[in-house]
Amino acid sequence: MRNVTLEQVFMHPITQKYLQRSGIAHAVAVAEYAYIFAKRFKVNPDHATKAALLHDIGHYTWYRDGEWDYDLYKENDIHAIKGASRAHKLLIRIGEDRHAAKQIAVAILLHTDSYLPEGELELKPLQQVVHLADEADEETGGNHHYKTIEAHVALERIRALDTQIEKETSPEPVREII
Numbered sequence: 001m002r003n004v005t006l007e008q009v010f011m012h013p014i015t016q017k018y019l020q021r022s023g024i025a026h027a028v029a030v031a032e033y034a035y036i037f038a039k040r041f042k043v044n045p046d047h048a049t050k051a052a053l054l055h056d057i058g059h060y061t062w063y064r065d066g067e068w069d070y071d072l073y074k075e076n077d078i079h080a081i082k083g084a085s086r087a088h089k090l091l092i093r094i095g096e097d098r099h100a101a102k103q104i105a106v107a108i109l110l111h112t113d114s115y116l117p118e119g120e121l122e123l124k125p126l127q128q129v130v131h132l133a134d135e136a137d138e139e140t141g142g143n144h145h146y147k148t149i150e151a152h153v154a155l156e157r158i159r160a161l162d163t164q165i166e167k168e169t170s171p172e173p174v175r176e177i178i
């Protein structure tokens with residue numbers, strides 16, 4: 001039994017506030033990809049989908065004269081660091097298991113290396129899953145952040161993921177032998 005569902009994470013006002021910036025449609029799609037990749041890499045689908053859903057909540061709005069300034073963003077962005085911290089705080093607040101909250105936060109921290117100096121980063125399977133899921137939904141020019149989705153459709157898709165994960169993570173019922 002999970003402490004916290006994906007729906008609880010998704011519906012929280014903090015999640016809703018920050019996902020408006022980076023795109024709810026992108027977050028939902030990345031969570032779905034993460035579910036698929038989690039199976040392939042044999043990682044916990046609950047952790048993978050939560051990290052994927054929250055991976056971009058650290059975005060700041062880089063506006064100059066009313067328009068998104070991509071250069072300003074590239075130069076100053078630390079959304080993975082900010083997102084990891086925000087996600088961790090949120091998860092702990094809503095009662096997530098501490099170990100899970102840390103795994104999820106670290107996967108968010110490492111979902112991109114765009115803010116790190118050049119070098120080799122060796123990702124663990126959960127971190128790899130979130131990174132691949134994000135890449136799978138990426139569009140040129142950052143267009144994935146501008147895709148739209150109706151609120152009820154987003155919620156239905158999140159609930160569908162919850163149902164799948166619940167089935168896989170709850171223990172088999174014990175059959176009584178008479």
Ligand SMILES: [Fe+2]
Pocket residue numbers: 026055056134
């Ligand atoms: Fe992303």
